[in-house]
Amino acid sequence: MTLPARxxxxxxxxxxxxxxxxxxxxxxxxxxxxxxxxADQGEAEDxxxxxxxxxxxxxxxxxxxxRAWLHAAAAHAALNALRGRDRxxxxxxxxxxxxxxxxxxxxxxxxxASETRDEVRAVLARLPERSAAMLALRYAGLSYxxxxxxxxxxxxxxxxxxxxxxxxxxxxxR
Amino acid sequence: xxxxxxxxALGTAEPRVNTDDALARFQARVQMDGIAPVAxxxxxxxxxxxxxxxxxxxxxxxxxxxxxxxxxxxxxxxIFEPKSVVAVPVTQSDLNYLGQACAGLNxxxxxxxxxxxxxxxxxxPKEVQSRGQAxxxxxxxxxxxxxxxxxxxxxxxxGVINKSAATFTFSADSTKLTAARQNRTxxxxxxxxxxxxxxxxxxPAVVQIxxxxxxxxxxxxxxxxxxxxxxxxxxxxxVSSDGITVDELRSYLLSQPGISPQLAAxxxxxxxxxxxxxxxxxxxxxxxxxxxxxxxxxxxxxDNTGIAAAVIWQKDGMMFEVIGSFNESxxxxxxxxxx
Numbered sequence: 001m002t003l004p005a006r007x008x009x010x011x012x013x014x015x016x017x018x019x020x021x022x023x024x025x026x027x028x029x030x031x032x033x034x035x036x037x038x039a040d041q042g043e044a045e046d047x048x049x050x051x052x053x054x055x056x057x058x059x060x061x062x063x064x065x066x067r068a069w070l071h072a073a074a075a076h077a078a079l080n081a082l083r084g085r086d087r088x089x090x091x092x093x094x095x096x097x098x099x100x101x102x103x104x105x106x107x108x109x110x111x112x113a114s115e116t117r118d119e120v121r122a123v124l125a126r127l128p129e130r131s132a133a134m135l136a137l138r139y140a141g142l143s144y145x146x147x148x149x150x151x152x153x154x155x156x157x158x159x160x161x162x163x164x165x166x167x168x169x170x171x172x173x174r
Numbered sequence: 175x176x177x178x179x180x181x182x183a184l185g186t187a188e189p190r191v192n193t194d195d196a197l198a199r200f201q202a203r204v205q206m207d208g209i210a211p212v213a214x215x216x217x218x219x220x221x222x223x224x225x226x227x228x229x230x231x232x233x234x235x236x237x238x239x240x241x242x243x244x245x246x247x248x249x250x251x252x253i254f255e256p257k258s259v260v261a262v263p264v265t266q267s268d269l270n271y272l273g274q275a276c277a278g279l280n281x282x283x284x285x286x287x288x289x290x291x292x293x294x295x296x297x298x299p300k301e302v303q304s305r306g307q308a309x310x311x312x313x314x315x316x317x318x319x320x321x322x323x324x325x326x327x328x329x330x331x332x333g334v335i336n337k338s339a340a341t342f343t344f345s346a347d348s349t350k351l352t353a354a355r356q357n358r359t360x361x362x363x364x365x366x367x368x369x370x371x372x373x374x375x376x377x378p379a380v381v382q383i384x385x386x387x388x389x390x391x392x393x394x395x396x397x398x399x400x401x402x403x404x405x406x407x408x409x410x411x412x413v414s415s416d417g418i419t420v421d422e423l424r425s426y427l428l429s430q431p432g433i434s435p436q437l438a439a440x441x442x443x444x445x446x447x448x449x450x451x452x453x454x455x456x457x458x459x460x461x462x463x464x465x466x467x468x469x470x471x472x473x474x475x476x477d478n479t480g481i482a483a484a485v486i487w488q489k490d491g492m493m494f495e496v497i498g499s500f501n502e503s504x505x506x507x508x509x510x511x512x513x
Contacts, residue, residue: 014201014205016211023196027191027197035189039185045191049203053200057209129501136184139181139184152499
């Protein structure tokens with residue numbers, strides 16, 4: 001859902017300073033995680049808004065688990081959104097991506113890269129939830145400790161679980 | 175495909191975000207929808223969060239529940255004993271009204287807004303050391319999952335809540351006052367409801383919690399970790415009244431201000447309100463649907479992020495619930511492995 005744009009100056013601060021601090025500190029990270037899954041910034045920002053709203057409704061801003069909760073929710077909510085896309089919209093999103101390959105002038109290379117990116121999203125949607133979330137978190141730049149906190153696994157297990165997730169990802173991608 | 179190629183496949187371009195605009199959009203949404211945050215974490219903690227959770231669970235068991243008073247005369251009318259569970263969607267406006275009605279109040283005071291609530295046997299949660307001890311304290315065989323996902327490790331902690339009882343007496347004056355405090359007008363309370371009593375008992379209940387080490391293993395001052403799995407089991411509750419019927423009660427409650435048409439319709443749609451436990455599910459935050467668990471119909475509830483799930487069912491006079499950070503199939507597998 002996208003709300004009409006409003007001038008920030010028209011909005012009286014509606015959230016506590018603690019929540020505002022959390023939002024400012026984590027918004028870019030939450031969007032980054034969702035973006036790894038969705039490859040669409042607009043959708044990723046919508047997911048981030050929903051994630052912060054869920055947190056705001058259900059958890060105190062100064063909860064010690066706030067960051068881990070937001071990271072996990074970003075990955076899971078983005079994966080849910082990804083699975084909800086139909087095949088056509090997935091293709092459209094993939095084609096709208098600012099691909100590295102776009103710099104290539106060869107249209108064939110661009111289309112091939114776009115199809116690969118499209119397939120990557122389909123693979124993420126098919127992977128087991130935890131594996132897909134782990135890949136999204138890791139490739140969004142989270143540390144092993146942050147991934148462990150978000151997914152509630154031991155930090156010492158993250159390396160193994162991540163390797164398994166990567167293996168599954170490669171297998172699915174053929 | 176190496177790590178670099180995976181990284182490229184997942185996209186290396188960092189999205190550029192405007193956090194100020196995003197925050198303004200968020201605040202506009204919060205204001206437009208009238209969304210309230212939860213209260214900040216209370217400090218200092220007088221008792222451990224774990225025991226507070228148990229106390230809250232006890233409250234839920236009591237409120238959602240009741241058992242017949244074995245010693246009461248035949249004039250007592252049993253109006254509620256759940257044999258099945260059903261989800262009812264609770265909207266933000268319902269929550270706002272209840273939130274305003276109960277702001278800053280505990281359960282007893284909140285229910286006091288509509289009459290007089292009094293514990294006759296208050297719930298007293300306590301921790302015990304083993305499943306056997308929990309069974310002995312509760313007076314029933316405590317079931318436990320025989321199969322757990324790899325994310326759930328270690329031994330559980332056991333909490334037992336005694337069989338508790340309360341009486342609620344409806345008061346037209348209290349209800350009028352509560353509505354007036356919120357600038358609303360409550361419909362007149364029918365004469366046969368004003369002053370009538372509900373006898374509520376609940377439990378005993380046993381809660382098993384994985385992922386929270388005992389207080390001696392938690393360093394001082396450190397927050398308790400979030401449980402990875404909670405399994406609850408309680409004697410199925412019943413509610414008795416000294417005269418009013420469940421239909422009279424339902425009609426009156428649904429006429430209260432602040433009950434959304436959506437919630438009212440869902441409650442009216444319950445075929446047999448005397449044997450169906452309505453489980454409130456936030457309409458915008460969670461999804462729910464019936465599932466088959468242990469051979470009976472139960473209810474799956476998941477939040478929209480996919481990180482929290484619950485399965486609730488009723489079988490052989492007992493209520494069961496499994497709650498944790500699982501997907502639906504994992505939650506159901508745990509529930510079906512309960513022995």
